[in-house]
Amino acid sequence: MNILKNIFWMLSEKIIRLALSVVTSALIARYLGPQGFGELNYYIALLSIAIVLSSVGFNRIIVRDVVQSRDNVEEQNVIIQLPYIYVCYFLPLLLLQFFTPFLFQ
Incomplete structure (x- = not known):
């Protein structure tokens, strides 16, 4: 019964x-x-393509680097946060580049 309830909610x-x-x-x-x-x-659509291209390989690289630095928690935190910092920094610049002509019409 619990499975049917979960299927219903999903x-x-x-x-x-x-x-x-x-x-x-x-x-x-x-x-x-x-x-x-x-x-x-x-x-x-352009943003979706950019997101896919920017995340290519990040998951495997992050897992590999975290496994290699099991004992160093601070290094693991930097490894995990670096791709997100990269995306959070460059994505607004990319969006600003695309939307600037529309902001000043």
């Missing part, structure tokens, strides 16, 4: 999330219009 969450994303997309499309919504999706 399916409910997926259905609710899908419904909310459809409604949100429709409202945003209506507000921005066809051209604005197209531009938004274009930038979202």
Whole structure:
């Protein structure tokens, strides 16, 4: 019975999330219009590609380095935080580069 309950809740969450994303997309499309919504999706696609390219290999490298430095907790913290610092620093610069023409129209 517990398994059926978990299946129900997981399916409910997926259905609710899908419904909310459809409604949100429709409202945003209506507000921005066809051209604005197209531009938004274009930038979202570019950002998605950049995220995939930026995370390539990080997981394996992090696991390897953490395993190699089992005894040094401070070094492990630096290894784990470094990719996130990299993304948090360069992602806003990349976004600013893309959105600057639209900010000053």
